[in-house]
Amino acid sequence: MTLFFSLIQIVAIPAISPLFVGIIRKLKARMQSRVGADIFQPYRDLSKLFKKDEIISKDASWITKIAPYIIFTVTVVVGAAVPIVTTIIPSFTPGFSLLPLSDFIVMVYLLALGTFFLALAGMDSGSGFGGFGSSREMMVAALAEGGLFFSLLVASVASGSGHVPSMVVSLQTLPFTSFMPLIVAFLAFFIALLAENNRFPVDNPSTHLELTMIHEAMILEYSGKRLALMEWATANKLVIFIALGANIFFPWGVAASLEGHAILLAFVLFSLKTGALLFSIAFIESTMAKFRVFRVPDLLFTSFVLAVTALCIIITF
């Protein structure tokens, strides 16, 4: 049972991530008075890309070749330790558990490892677009890190643990009135989520204008199965952030056991919470213009300040 469950936990995020992307696209389309593609379209896109031939620039080094595997693996590994419907961590034998991975600091910096390789891959093929994509990505990543790290630290301090499943369990028992700093921290986290996942108002995931791109500029030289892995990893990362946001800052309902009714309730609540987050992202992308690049630091600094404020409240009271 545990082994079966552990396998489900590991494949869960890669399995549902294209669906999340499909849902955001569908929501955006409806908000923009378009019909939009089916919510399962990203699965078809991935399967198409996996079957396609690949072209790799002759100027590219081994980095271009292995970066997609590293980036994809990072998101799968981190994803396996993220609580989705339960706080139980996959373990295969008592000696081999994903427990160390579920520390929030490990998660944040494993994802940063992915970003690092993504930026390297952007510059590797020597194209001008990849170069400025990487440069912008590093600017955004460096500035978003503060807000991301400190907002999770707030939850960690509030719950007395750095271990994400324990954080969730402990926060579930926190009285509702003590949630104020967590709400502030969530705002900081949400801004970091938008920046880290290349969403509005920082980046535009659906633009065709190379000169305005950040994330897309870095993967512009990829094709075929490596592009599929890159796209898939991006989707995984989005789900990781959404799941963290939904379950840490709104911890209610996450099951502490594998009982059927608890899992079912957790599943329903997870769908509602993530649905609301997806809707917010789609709403932002349909109703506002993207920020000019040099206004992005202001936004990310706001995220950092919010997170530090929340931390101060927690420590002081």
Add this chain to the structure above:
Amino acid sequence: MTDFMTILGRYGLTYAAEREGNILLFDVPAVELEQVVRTLKHEHHLPLKTVAAADERTNKGVFRIHYVFGIPKEGVFLVPTLSVSEADATFPSLTLVDQEFSVYEQEIMTFFGLVPKGHPRAERILLHRENFSEDLYPLRKDFAWNAKQEPTGKEMPAFQQFDGEGVYEIPVGPVHAGIIEPGHFRFSVLGEEILKLEPRLGYVHKGTEKLFETLPMERKVALAERISGDSSFHHALAFAQAIEALAAAELSERAKLLRVIYAELERLANHFNDIAFIMLDTGLSFGGSQGTRLRERALQWNERLSGNRFLRGVIVPGGVTCDIDAETVRKFQDDLEVLEEDFREIIEAAKESDSLLNRLHGTGRLDAKIGRDHGVVGIAARAVGINIDARADFPYAAYDGLQWSVPTESSGDVCARFFVRIREVHQSFRLLSQALTLLPHTKGNLTASIGNLPFEAHAVGIVEGWRGDIVYFIATDDLGALSRVKVRDPSFLNWQVFPYVVTNDIVPDFPLINKSFNLSYTGNDL
């Protein structure tokens, strides 16, 4: 009508002038050219409309260069003309007198092999040296229109290099991600700031002006319609007006009103599209989808009225081919009211988006002096406060009798170009509503007959396309056949200021600035 012959006297010029169609043409010796140009352009501020060279070696033994100045409100063009012998093959450059001449002189140098003496940058434009050998002058009469060119094997010229820590180049194009025309842009960038942009155009050279000389008359209008697909109607209209001026044809009131209706429909469709895409390029997808929806409505009316979404086949010299019956006029009026209300609501919503306005304000600012010096036209000119509009300055069709105004802004940034378009849309609605009200009360033939064209005559056709004024200068030979058609698309001038506009802006704002100009590549590179 002004007494043609006294006009020259008004400017203190004493040349023997010949009246042909709507122009007053007079020969000027090379040594006096500069003085004449100074008098007309600097003292009397007559706008330069085009400079057209023609190869007249077979019947006159010389090349001739026509400098076309318009007299606003009078519909008359003064054309000092210079003769250049083949042996000399040089003409005095006026670029140091006035920057506006620069690109015309480079064009003449490229296509006729006449060298502008004293031009600070006497370089060939448009024809890439990898594909066209440098002793090839395609608009000379001894160049066959169907001559095949082999690649010359030469390298493409180097771009200007910038040194310094952190300076790098971004090559963009000629093939782009969207469905747009080809053009190469070389950015030299420091961080995100653009130090220098060098556009390299000329990837769509089609030999259009040469084709005008060879195609049969009935296909020339179709050719004009295809010069710049988004301005099909206006290009055809400018060409037809030039022919009508030559033939002294009088159009019926009804044909004139119909021309206004179709012209404003084309303007509406394109302005809707640009307004949509400016918003879309900032990422405001609401504005993008609503604006393209309105454009589609305008195109559907095009199709309903004329059978063609881009109004092709509507214009013939002497009039129009498609009438609008009273029943359709009523439906069209009702629908226009709905459209205008729709548009108003969308713009109200856009104006309330701080994130949109923040992106537009101050982005891609065109300096008014640079604009004036290079003779920018159309939206780009009106956005820096230059009040020019061929509909008002050189009234044609039925514009003279209708109530409307020319909107201008002063800041010269993307925001100004955005709002000039918005205000022009309202003026177009105003014009359409008046024209549609008047239309049922007019009668008359849709087309006036065009007889044989006079021999060895010249004429100008000018219209305000949605980008800016489109100018056709045409000439007939000793048999009355068209021997030269010089097309001046607004993009030809506005591309000149483009590198100045983007300097010191940031790279990610470039697509937005580009869209706010929305210049034609093919109209620039005939």
